Amino acid sequence: MPLNACELEVDLFCHGLRLPEDVPLTGARGVSRTRAGLGSGLEIAIPAPSLAKSEIWMNVPVVERFAQISPYHLSGGRARQYAIVDDRDDSRYEVRLPEEPPWYERLTSRDVPMHRVGVLQGTCLGIYVNPVCAFWSYSPRRNCQFCTTGANVGVSEQAVKTVDDVVETCWAAKQESGVTFVHLNGGFQGSRGLECIAPYVDAIKKDVGLLVGVQLSPEREFRRYDELVALGVDHFSFCIELLDPEWFARICPGKASAHGQALYFDAMRYCASLMPKGAVSGEIIAGIEPMANTLRAIDEIAAIGAFPTVCIFRPTIGSDMEDWPAPEYAEMRHVMRHMYEACKRHWLPIGAAPNIEVSLVVNPDDAVLLAERDAGYYWYEAYRWLARVAGAPAFRHRMRAA
Numbered sequence: 001m002p003l004n005a006c007e008l009e010v011d012l013f014c015h016g017l018r019l020p021e022d023v024p025l026t027g028a029r030g031v032s033r034t035r036a037g038l039g040s041g042l043e044i045a046i047p048a049p050s051l052a053k054s055e056i057w058m059n060v061p062v063v064e065r066f067a068q069i070s071p072y073h074l075s076g077g078r079a080r081q082y083a084i085v086d087d088r089d090d091s092r093y094e095v096r097l098p099e100e101p102p103w104y105e106r107l108t109s110r111d112v113p114m115h116r117v118g119v120l121q122g123t124c125l126g127i128y129v130n131p132v133c134a135f136w137s138y139s140p141r142r143n144c145q146f147c148t149t150g151a152n153v154g155v156s157e158q159a160v161k162t163v164d165d166v167v168e169t170c171w172a173a174k175q176e177s178g179v180t181f182v183h184l185n186g187g188f189q190g191s192r193g194l195e196c197i198a199p200y201v202d203a204i205k206k207d208v209g210l211l212v213g214v215q216l217s218p219e220r221e222f223r224r225y226d227e228l229v230a231l232g233v234d235h236f237s238f239c240i241e242l243l244d245p246e247w248f249a250r251i252c253p254g255k256a257s258a259h260g261q262a263l264y265f266d267a268m269r270y271c272a273s274l275m276p277k278g279a280v281s282g283e284i285i286a287g288i289e290p291m292a293n294t295l296r297a298i299d300e301i302a303a304i305g306a307f308p309t310v311c312i313f314r315p316t317i318g319s320d321m322e323d324w325p326a327p328e329y330a331e332m333r334h335v336m337r338h339m340y341e342a343c344k345r346h347w348l349p350i351g352a353a354p355n356i357e358v359s360l361v362v363n364p365d366d367a368v369l370l371a372e373r374d375a376g377y378y379w380y381e382a383y384r385w386l387a388r389v390a391g392a393p394a395f396r397h398r399m400r401a402a
């Protein structure tokens, strides 16, 4: 039986996609090995006419070893018409390959190509703002095992991005690609990460007018979060990654020794108390530790009033985990359905902000396609619709430059 759009998204994250040489990718967004390396796949949009949104965006793995033996391959390409074919049963799914925007090749006033400052990940702009995460310079290295930031920042992307570089790139992305949300991250910077990011937030809010998300290591001085909220930050996310302390210490040795896992939850709880419901998220990786832990992490995050963002583990080339197996579809489908159910249980207004489709994860509202159609489902979907409509003026206001 053919998969629905979310099931296809999940299966593609688990299996990847083969790209036959005779299928032209002219004009498509190039594979971009930036930030932690999770965007190292092909950006696609899967039609999803039954959702509040019309498409599901994803960054499908194409270069990793598991993707080379995927049952899926890309076909077509004439007149930019593409389909994904499942060789197991010849199912065929029409997809769109979003075009690379002209501003990628444009230079900032400091002569830096804009694609070396920020890249589109789905409909959002992702910018790694700070210097290389400090866990990469420890001896021995203390980086998270799935991450390739240390190999990307300064190589495939600019090592130093000035506030002007960032503002100019944000402007181009807003005006020409209709971007509404920029996601700023920066790895571990000791106790100075939040301080360092403040001038970028200030300039983007005042000069560009975008929704701004910040994803940095948690810091113990919580007043720094108040300062960023005062500057206009719209979203904080905390990369918890793994719930079990032993798995956390094994896969994220730097985070475990520098912060300890409890600080991630404490900072997330604090920010959730400062901001509107749904403005904070906790990010976890599914497919590394046993699934029961992932389900529990989802429940704990949602109970705080934050929404869970669940990343399906990708054994990214060049990472310490590149030889690990990709996760199983059946488990990941179960996890994503659980994610939606947890959001529903806690009345989290997922999908309320305009035009935020992150391609690196299964967005919580993508997983509506996995949900059981019971009475609770219809009540929650009505609530989400109301949150979108009622919240629109506030989001418009927050996207005005000063």
Ligand code: SF4
Pocket: 036, 133, 134, 135, 136, 142, 143, 144, 147, 148, 149, 186, 187, 188, 217, 255
């Ligand atoms: S904290 Fe971990 S995931 Fe984040 S940049 Fe550093 S090594 Fe990578």
